[in-house]
Amino acid sequence: MKRGTTIFLKGAVMAIGAIVLILCVVWLPTMAKHSADLFPEFAYLKWPILIGLYLTAVPFNLALYQAFKLLTCIEENAFSTKAIVALHRIKLYALLITAIYVSGIVFLLIQNALHPGIAMVGIIISFASVTISIFAAVLQELLRNALKLKAENDYTV
Template sequence: MERGTTLFLKVAVFLIGITVLALCVFLLPWLANYTAEMYPEFAYLQYPILIGLYITAIPFFIALYQALKLLNYIDNNNAFSELSVKALKYIKYCAVTISILYVIGIIFLISQNASQPGIAVIGFTIIFTSAVIAVFTAVLQKLLKNALDIKSENDLTV
């Protein structure tokens, strides 16, 4: 594989990480304060929601780091290795964790009678996207594991 392709993907992963970090540091606190001023009846939810969003950022950044490691394995011609399978496993776990945390968050908002349709749509979109990523990485992980098993069998027969 050409290095330009993986370089492009590394830059994209890096830019996504920087964007989400900037959102977490600058935009989310401002948005939480602005929303609390606009809707004072829901101001008590400001910090639990921020904490929940910051907690979901942790597996997101772990998954981005694993994606960078996977791209490095591809660059080093180690794409078909146990390390790649392990990186895909961690990405899958992170995606499942994000989905679960958002389900818990939506249930919390509904229990507080604070779920707005726009927020619910965003939450369900994130849940669906994370679930798709989890399934996709699980399939890739299984295919890669099968390829490694076949390679191992061929190495033993020769």
């Protein structure tokens, strides 16, 4: 793969990480306070929802870090066990994000505070995370098979 492509993708990964970090530090607390002021009957949910969103940001940023490591592996040698480990971790982090959002939806449902719009956003994010997890699993298996074939060819020659 061309080095320029991976540099662009690394920059995109870093930009996404920076945007998420800025949103978590600046925008989320402001929106939580605004929502609590606007809907005082649901103000007690301010901290549980903030904690849930911050819990989601942790595996998201860890997955971005693994994506960065994967791009570094692709620059050096795409067929390596480091790439397989990075894909495995991305898969696990995506499943963790899904679990956090599904439990958040269930929590809001139990609290009788689940707005349909919030439910749709949670379902979409959960679906996207599951899709990323499945895609990472498929790539992981393809890479594992390619490594096996490469090892067999190395022994043949």
